[in-house]
Amino acid sequence: MHPVILYNAHFITFKKRPPNIQAILLNNGLIEKIYFKKSLLPQNIKKINLKGNYVIPGFTDCHTHFIARGIELQRIDLEKCKSLNDCIEKLQSELYENNEILFGSNWDETGWGSFKLDKLTKHTLDKISKKKSIIMRRICGHFAVVNTRALNLIPQNRKIVDRENGYLYEDIALNLDEIFKPSNVMLEKAIKLGTTEALKNGITTVHEITDPRRFRLLQKIKKTKGLKIRCAAYITSKYFYDVLSSGISSGFGDDFLKFAGIKIFLDGSVGAKTAAMTKPYNYSRTKGKILITIRKLEDIIRKAEDNSIQLMIHSIGDRTTDTISRVFERNIDKENPLRHRLEHIEILNTSSMRKIAKMNLIVSMQPNFVRRWQKPGGMYEQYLGKRYREMNCFKKLLDSGIRVIFGSDCMPLGPLYGIQGALEHPFSCGRLSTCAAFRAYTKDGAYATFDENKKGTIDTNKLADLVVLDKNPLKEKEPDKIKILMVLIAGKIVYRRANVSH
Numbered sequence: 001m002h003p004v005i006l007y008n009a010h011f012i013t014f015k016k017r018p019p020n021i022q023a024i025l026l027n028n029g030l031i032e033k034i035y036f037k038k039s040l041l042p043q044n045i046k047k048i049n050l051k052g053n054y055v056i057p058g059f060t061d062c063h064t065h066f067i068a069r070g071i072e073l074q075r076i077d078l079e080k081c082k083s084l085n086d087c088i089e090k091l092q093s094e095l096y097e098n099n100e101i102l103f104g105s106n107w108d109e110t111g112w113g114s115f116k117l118d119k120l121t122k123h124t125l126d127k128i129s130k131k132k133s134i135i136m137r138r139i140c141g142h143f144a145v146v147n148t149r150a151l152n153l154i155p156q157n158r159k160i161v162d163r164e165n166g167y168l169y170e171d172i173a174l175n176l177d178e179i180f181k182p183s184n185v186m187l188e189k190a191i192k193l194g195t196t197e198a199l200k201n202g203i204t205t206v207h208e209i210t211d212p213r214r215f216r217l218l219q220k221i222k223k224t225k226g227l228k229i230r231c232a233a234y235i236t237s238k239y240f241y242d243v244l245s246s247g248i249s250s251g252f253g254d255d256f257l258k259f260a261g262i263k264i265f266l267d268g269s270v271g272a273k274t275a276a277m278t279k280p281y282n283y284s285r286t287k288g289k290i291l292i293t294i295r296k297l298e299d300i301i302r303k304a305e306d307n308s309i310q311l312m313i314h315s316i317g318d319r320t321t322d323t324i325s326r327v328f329e330r331n332i333d334k335e336n337p338l339r340h341r342l343e344h345i346e347i348l349n350t351s352s353m354r355k356i357a358k359m360n361l362i363v364s365m366q367p368n369f370v371r372r373w374q375k376p377g378g379m380y381e382q383y384l385g386k387r388y389r390e391m392n393c394f395k396k397l398l399d400s401g402i403r404v405i406f407g408s409d410c411m412p413l414g415p416l417y418g419i420q421g422a423l424e425h426p427f428s429c430g431r432l433s434t435c436a437a438f439r440a441y442t443k444d445g446a447y448a449t450f451d452e453n454k455k456g457t458i459d460t461n462k463l464a465d466l467v468v469l470d471k472n473p474l475k476e477k478e479p480d481k482i483k484i485l486m487v488l489i490a491g492k493i494v495y496r497r498a499n500v501s502h
Helices: 066-072 084-093 122-126 148-152 170-174 184-200 212-224 237-246 294-306 318-331 350-358 368-373 379-390 394-399 415-423 434-440 443-447
Strands: 004-007 023-027 030-035 046-049 054-057 059-064 101-107 133-138 143-146 167-169 203-210 230-236 257-265 310-315 341-344 362-365 404-406 466-469 484-489 492-496
Touching: 059 066, 059 404, 059 443, 066 184, 066 203, 084 101, 084 122, 084 133, 122 143, 122 148, 133 148, 143 170, 167 170, 170 257, 184 203, 184 212, 184 492, 203 212, 203 443, 212 230, 212 257, 230 237, 237 257, 237 294, 257 294, 294 310, 294 318, 310 318, 318 350, 350 394, 362 394, 368 379, 368 415, 394 404, 394 434, 404 415, 404 434, 404 443, 415 434, 434 443
Parallel strands: 004 046, 059 203, 101 133, 203 230, 230 257, 257 310, 310 341, 341 362, 362 404
Antiparallel strands: 004 023, 023 030, 054 466, 133 143, 143 167, 466 484, 484 492
């Protein structure tokens, strides 16, 4: 690209002592120079007048399934359904389309009043059709209900399947695309759709949880067409030993696409009541379940350490986090040079918090969960009672010296939506300042993939990944009302809001 200067804007750095930046020079994909005086701007370089709007570092969404999101955009979205009947009507409306299966995603029964799960079984879906496979996967991804035809296509050796009711849990629910496989055409379209949605939300880098097939497809697109978003890929642990045999380690690739590490699912979700807790869920005997034996977990950790592979550990329940913090304590260097990270950590005890801080583990959290489920009377309180007051304690973790990074889990794929959740957390243990919330989605997100010297801040020689906003993020009390006007990656405009010119 040719050199270009961005000027007439407020450059927001989220630093304690922000510099008074007047303009920045972008060249060869980098921020080549920062100007603190307008009088020093060269005359012979192209300039973009940002008309008094606000420039921030590009968002790093530290936990995405953006390809899966792109697939969902080609399927049936049940997120806005207010009842089971709404879901059934929507599935029925698609029955005569040219779909081999009816695949509905993102239903969330916590807003359906007094709904009981026994109202939704394979028999319920059989009434829609016995000839087509029908799938209803919950918003968390950890639970799905299928009709008899779909159930018969699931191998008998697959675990955590309730064949009497058509209920699928954890691994099988999360990986239904391995059985009902999307075509390469569908996957390529999914990458395009997921990328577009991410860019519209100001995301310039995703930490994407994926599999080898999709990683290879990303490599192919990068080589033939070029990627429009940066991607740090975490391969699920099912393929861990394949990754080991390939000889690659974390960091393999380049600034647009690289292998970042391995994702391990250690427990389930609160919504599916499968996250492992020390005490039972309300009105239930279940405490959830840890999905991997300690012996296997320690084997993976030791081999990851020996082969320089970062681990991303899905750990939601307090029992799970207590377990993994003790296992890490026995098996890794306390300085955590590989920057292993724990995902979600929605509820944990003080002992686990101390261990996490002592071992320098990174904690990746989703502030959008606060907005969705942590309001009084919401899902967390319904399922966990008073314990919901001690959930998603962003501030408490930061005050303990723990590095907290933010991601969306694509629920929804929107940093500004999530940041509002962090600013309006109903309890002081989680409520963050504006600067702290934005840093968790920018500067600290870059640290998680060893990119802190390349991106996440507005500094000389950093990648020119920037977002232009219409309002001051430091003063706006409702961040999700801020409009994304423009997104630049490597200095190139990759998204511009309609009716915005320069």
